[in-house]
Amino acid sequence: MxxxxxxxxxxxxxxxxxxxxxxxxxxxxxxxxxxxxxxxxxxxxxxxxxxxxxxxxxxxxxxxxxxxxxxxxxxxxxxxxxxxxxxxxxxxxxxxxxxxxxxxxxxxxxxxxxxxxxxxxxxxxxxxxxxxxxxxxxxxxxxxxxxxxxxxxxxxxxxxxxxxxxxxxxxxxxxxxxxxxxxxxxxxxxxxLSNTQTHRVTRAIDWLNRHYAKPLRIEELARLANLSTSTLHHRFKAVTAMSPLQYQKQLRLQEARRLMINEGLDVSSACYRVGYESPSQFSREYSRQFGCPPSKDVNRMRHIA
The missing domain is CATH 2.60.120.10 (Jelly Rolls)
Known part of the structure; x- marks a missing residue:
């Protein structure tokens, strides 16, 4: 030493x-x-x-x-x-x-x-x-x-x-x-500082956090961040390790899980509340994210709590 x-x-x-x-x-x-x-x-x-x-x-x-x-x-x-x-x-x-x-x-x-x-x-x-x-x-x-x-x-x-x-x-x-x-x-x-590329990506991140239940239009998000669509994809992934669409999906699934565990919403209600139009798609993506279907996962988490 x-x-x-x-x-x-x-x-x-x-x-x-x-x-x-x-x-x-x-x-x-x-x-x-x-x-x-x-x-x-x-x-x-x-x-x-x-x-x-x-x-x-x-x-x-x-x-x-x-x-x-x-x-x-x-x-x-x-x-x-x-x-x-x-x-x-x-x-x-x-x-x-x-x-x-x-x-x-x-x-x-x-x-x-x-x-x-x-x-x-x-x-x-x-x-x-x-x-x-x-x-x-x-x-x-x-x-x-x-x-x-x-x-x-x-x-x-x-x-x-x-x-x-x-x-x-x-x-x-x-x-x-x-x-x-x-x-x-x-x-x-x-x-x-507001004149950096990361700060522009942060604008897109903030918008997604406020409007995760809305349909995602990449052109509008890029315009909000003052970046081209290709640059937004590249910069966004560099900062977050995922694309804007993948980021939005994470937001939706985590909020749906919170609504079911903390506020007692059923699966369908949580699915529609966070912006999904298909309960079957919601269940598939939820299972991939959390390892089991929504109802089973919520029961497991309540038991742990």
Whole structure:
């Protein structure tokens, strides 16, 4: 081991240990919890989990203890306390905890990202290099001691609520700065400024999230994004790993599943609510996505709950 790196590695281990101690005190039971710092959420899981499907908003995710697998279309990402995950655009993903126990639970911090704050910081601290082509809107990077220490200072503020209003914005700004200065910081530049190709793709993503039940006309979506149809397909897939039509299908299926599980809709009602015209097509695509027909899947998920 390089002697120059040893203190940094020791510091990183100490910061993780303190973060784990703080989180164990604040979240005694499994679940996802909001905190007094608005963009900050903390998560605990005491056992490996079934895959959970959902729309992941832009966020920094930092595992303190345990391991997790994230699925994006046909891609898989494994991460642990040595790496952090950044989701830079809204993406339909699946996630499952693969390492957790009651004695050593999975502990994670999720910090929702604010593109406007990032854009404001870029003016003062531009990242090292900007990609010429849009890049995947989800990536892993190696964590380092300065970023972890900044996160620790932010989490410590939960124990002194009177300091949050003054000091949390400073810690958040420093976290954004460290992300921008990382080896993958240029990807955040892409989502934060309005004159980039990725930002144009983000317009299309936002429209699909608001209008997923409507018929998809690629020409209209391309016009909204101010791109040609061929360029939209190329850029959209570079960012999301899927085409606009595949992205819309993910949105529809996930929303239909939520409606059936959380709101008690029957299969046909959920099918039509999310924009399908054929219940048989809906059932086929649902089975491919979630591994079994809608009714069976909903009963299974309610039993697990």
């Amino acid at each position: 390089d002697a120059n790196n040893a203190p940094s590695l020791q510091d990183t281990a100490a910061y993780r240990a303190e973060l784990a101690r703080i989180l164990m005190q604040r979240i005694p039971a499994p679940g996802t919890y909001e905190t007094a710092i608005a963009p900050l959420h903390v998560i605990r899981c005491d056992a490996p989990s079934e895959p959970v499907h959902g729309m992941h908003r832009p966020a920094l995710c930092l595992i303190v203890q345990g391991r997790k697998e994230i699925g994006l279309w046909d891609e898989r990402y494994l991460y642990d306390p040595l790496n952090y995950l950044v989701v830079s655009v809204t993406l339909p993903v699946s996630g499952r905890v693969i390492e957790a126990s009651p004695d050593a639970p999975y502990l994670c911090i999720r910090l929702d990202l604010d593109p406007a704050e990032i854009a404001q910081l870029i003016a003062d601290a531009p990242p090292a290099g900007v990609p010429g082509e849009p890049t995947r809107g989800l990536f892993l990077d190696r964590i380092d001691a300065p970023l972890l220490e900044t996160m620790l200072r932010l989490v410590r503020l939960l124990d002194t609520p009177r300091d949050i209003g003054m000091l949390a914005p400073l810690a958040l700004r420093e976290l954004y700065y460290r992300l921008l200065r990382s080896s993958e910081g240029r990807r955040l530049y892409e989502i934060a």
